[in-house]
Amino acid sequence: MRELNVKEITEAVARLCQEANYSLPEDVMAALQQALASEQSPIGKQTLEQLIENARMAKAEQLAICQDCGATVVYLEVGQDVHIAGGGLYDAVNEGVRLGYEAGYLRKSMVKQPFSSRVNTKDNTPAIIHTDIVPGDKVKITIVPKGGxxxxxxxxxxxxxxxxxxxxxxxxxxxxxxxxxxxxxxxxxxxxxxxxxxxxxxxxxxxxxxxxxxxxxxxxxxxxxxxxxxxxxxxxxxxxxxxxxxxxxxxxxxxxxxxxxxxxxxxxxxxxxxxxxxxxx
Amino acid sequence: METINIKAPLNETTVEKLRAGDQVLITGVIYTARDAAHKRMVEALDKGEKLPLDLKNQVIYYMGPSPAKPGHAIGSAGPTTSGRMDVYAPRLMAEGLKGMIGKGDRQSPVKDAMKKYKAVYFAAIGGAGALISKTITKADVIAYDDLGAEAIRRLEVKDFPATVINDIYGGDLYQEGKAKYRVSPEKLGLK
Missing domain, CATH: 3.30.1330 (60s Ribosomal Protein L30; Chain: A;)
Structure with missing residues (x-):
């Protein structure tokens, strides 16, 4: 059984939160370019140009693409031959979110009590975590900042x-x-x-x-x-x-x-x- | 496309000349407020208390920024969905609010209030927060500091890009734009 320390998970989550918020996946950028080529409306074309420029600027300057840096949705695929050591897996993920959103100048958008007091948790935790147990000895982490x-x-x-x-x-x-x-x-x-x-x-x-x-x-x-x-x-x-x-x-x-x-x-x-x-x- | 340069705060002459679909560049001072700040402002009015700012001729931008990096005036600063402010907006227009910037449809009571109080609804490009931040030269929290990203901020803007969605005459770009490019399933050969 392979051992994986929770510190590695925290570090990876912190890094991924920032990278995800600064840089759009290549397939999405390509789709926006294709949309620009096919759009018929002048104002629509201009809007798409600005969206592409925004994404390029965010990536180049390491800025949040959107001020809504999302609820942090996290997909974990945990290999059944991995032993997570040194602490709780979900604690490690949330610590990564906390560190990543602070260090990355990302907006914290989670409120603790959803229907009355709605006080911000100030660190974008808790993350929304989905876990699958899969064959193998790796852990795959996918971070999805999902806007409200x-x-x-x-x-x-x-x-x-x-x-x-x-x-x-x-x-x-x-x-x-x-x-x-x-x-x-x-x-x-x-x-x-x-x-x-x-x-x-x-x-x-x-x-x-x-x-x-x-x-x-x-x-x-x-x-x-x-x-x-x-x-x-x-x-x-x-x-x-x-x-x-x-x-x-x-x-x-x-x-x-x-x-x-x-x-x-x-x-x-x-x-x-x-x-x-x-x-x- | 042609753009119209306008100053904020607004005045009646400016508001009267704007039409749905116009693209504008706003220069001057605007204020941010979103869900929590709106709730608090309307609760203050209900109690007969003064608002933290005089709304006469002002523009409210529905926006909660990401934190500013060192050397920047503000972080990413794009609009949030305006519909959530619909329950509060007519009340603020009655207090003198002349402009709102956000994204997404407004409900009829808001559009009716815009005609009644001569106020305009602009959209900024949702998800272009990094780009928009370059047009904000100064940002200061002036009220409700405890709300963090949702606090009321005074923004100094230069050539802030926006599109008129609803004018004071009942014009609605969302409806007009959609109607123009809509193709029925029958025309596509589909049921």
């Missing part, structure tokens, strides 16, 4: 099986149309179909980690992704909602088997600042 504006536009539809494919289409379109300009389009649309209520949302959120433009390996799901992409971009919302032909950079769908009575559908929207950063220890 796009997260607020998430939708869960507990559809019945008779609604079928058209029901999925109608509901996703409804979610995107109602979100309008709020989630900072152009957006990436994360969709989870199947499982239970919480499983569907987990699928939707995690699908956002897929590279923009890559499709689900199941041809039927990929086909649905392509159709939704066309339909969403025909809504006319455009960059920042000013009107235009690019509302979405991509549509990512993941599915899971479902109960005979259920067809859960979750939609999790990601703003154009689709930040995430990974490391394997």
């Amino acid at each position: 504006g796009s997260e607020n536009m998430s939708r869960l539809f507990m559809l019945t099986p008779s609604k079928g494919r058209q029901g999925i289409i109608d509901s996703v379109i409804k979610a995107v149309e109602e979100a309008g300009s709020n989630p900072c389009p152009p957006i990436i649309v994360g969709v989870g179909i199947g499982g239970t209520a919480e499983k569907a949302m987990e699928l939707a959120k995690k699908s956002l980690l897929r590279k923009v433009g890559d499709h689900n390996s199941d041809p039927e799901v990929a086909d649905l992704e392509k159709e939704l992409f066309i339909r969403i971009n025909a809504l006319g919302i455009g960059p920042q909602g000013y009107g235009g032909t690019v509302t979405a950079l991509g549509v990512n769908i993941d599915t899971f088997p479902a109960h005979i009575a259920s067809m859960p559908l979750a939609v999790n929207l990601q703003c154009h600042a689709a930040r995430h950063k990974e490391a394997v220890l």
Whole structure:
């Protein structure tokens, strides 16, 4: 059994929080460039140019791409042959968030009590941590700073099986149309179909980690992704909602088997600042 | 695209000439306030207390910045979603507020209040916080310091870029822009 000290995890999380907030993944930058080439609206084009310039400046000057440095969503894939030593794994992750957000001049956006006093925890903890146990002796850490504006536009539809494919289409379109300009389009649309209520949302959120433009390996799901992409971009919302032909950079769908009575559908929207950063220890 | 240079605080003449879709560069002084500061201001008004600033002709920017790096006036400084301030905005317009900067749709009571009190709603580009920060030359917390990023700040801005979304005549860029580029599923050959 391989031993991994929690200090290494804390250091990695602190570093990843900063890198994720300063620098967009290459596939997202490429998608923004492609959007600029295809956008028909003049104000939409100008908006995309500014988004690209903003991302370049943030990376060059090591500044936060967006002042909303997110709730820190952390995906851990822990190899079953790793022994985490020296302290609690989740304590180590939260300590990394605390150090990274302070050292990186990142905004702390978490409040302790969600429905009344809402006092800021002042260090962006606690992180939202998802853990998978996987084969092997490595630990993979993925940091996703998720902004509140796009997260607020998430939708869960507990559809019945008779609604079928058209029901999925109608509901996703409804979610995107109602979100309008709020989630900072152009957006990436994360969709989870199947499982239970919480499983569907987990699928939707995690699908956002897929590279923009890559499709689900199941041809039927990929086909649905392509159709939704066309339909969403025909809504006319455009960059920042000013009107235009690019509302979405991509549509990512993941599915899971479902109960005979259920067809859960979750939609999790990601703003154009689709930040995430990974490391394997 | 053509831009219009405007000064903040605003005045009635400026507000009257702005139309949905206009792109403006704002120079002067604006104030930040978002969810928590709005709640506190409206609670103060309910109790008959004075606000920490005179809102007459002022512009409020819905924004909570990231911390400033050494040598910078402010950290990243893009807009937050305005809709959350809808329950408070008409009250502040009644106090003289002339401009709001944020992103995202406003509800009818806010748009009605904009017509009634002659106030304009601008959008700044959401997620362009690093770029926008370059147009803010000075930032000082003037009230509600305990709210951290949500405190009220006085900002000095030079050529701050914004787009008029809702004017005082009922114009709405979000609706007009969407209608212009919308293609029906039937035209795409889809159900």
